[in-house]
Amino acid sequence: MSGRMDELALAAPRLVVLDAGTVALDGPAEPLRRGASARLEALGLLPADSSAAAAGPGPSGGGPAGSAATAAAARGLPRTPAAPAPLLEARGLSYAFARGAESVLRDVRLTLYPGEWRLLCGDNGSGKTTLSRLLMGLLPPPKGTVFWQGRDTARRTLYFLASEIGYVFQQPEQQFVASTVWDELLYSPRAELRLRPQDPEPEELRQRAERMLAAIGLEGKTDESPYWLSGGEKRLLSAASVMICPKRLYILDEPTAGIDYGGVRLLTNLCREAVGQGAALIMITHEPELFEGEVVKRWRMTEGQLRDEELEEAKRR
């Protein structure tokens, strides 16, 4: 937040957020703040506490590296830069859709760190979407193969993983739930804030939504049905509707399919901003050349096996 005072009109009573990280309460708002601050913080509408800030923008507070650094600072010890802990790992992940069926994925190993942007490339049918769904928990990975912040995701609920990971589907229509562009964009943050239909959204959220609509060039179409949009506009809206909620990881399944060059630039801006704020990003694409100017690394999927192209290149040198 910049040097100004922002008011969060969460119906009544009101929260007044001062920029230097102070929260002032106007009237009998303590119960509201106690009840809603975690959700407001997760949406980036309140300054995060120090441990959460050290770990990046995601919703679940400080990771091991962040809390260790905070603890060291609290004890007056010099800060030593901690090695970043992986956000996501796959260790020997194989997968078949049915018992006895041929494996779609074979011994996939990967590591993803906070703030890392990966392109996942490969031929049609090579297993990219299947892998991304296993990573998100939309398909159940075998025990001991996928780890989120060091913990086996087989022990995590989809509800928890969805609070940490935003997934943009290959077909935008699979994702749309609202009857206008504006409501679509605000659907997830309103749900996370548990706002009732009659509750106005907080001013910060409204402003963020307006900024995102402008960023994807849809500011003039707030009242249109998402289904009336062009194919490229639908993709941009589905990406923005997920990326409006701060997450630790975003997975985008072929978001560039059918988008023109201008649309790709708008999408790239959204992704760059998310990564700049510390989120990791996995983008499935058949057009890696569109991201040549960005700080991205590539994984390549071939018949269910994953290769890290940068790692292989580094070994060759």
Ligand SMILES: Nc1ncnc2c1ncn2[C@@H]1O[C@H](COP(=O)(O)OP(=O)(O)OP(=O)(O)O)[C@@H](O)[C@H]1O
């Ligand atoms: N629900 C399913 N049941 C059985 N097989 C499936 C299912 N979903 C996908 N497959 C098969 O798994 C393989 C990998 O599919 P997947 O969709 O992961 O590939 P992809 O690399 O994402 O392809 P594309 O680039 O065409 O989107 C394909 O052979 C596909 O037919």
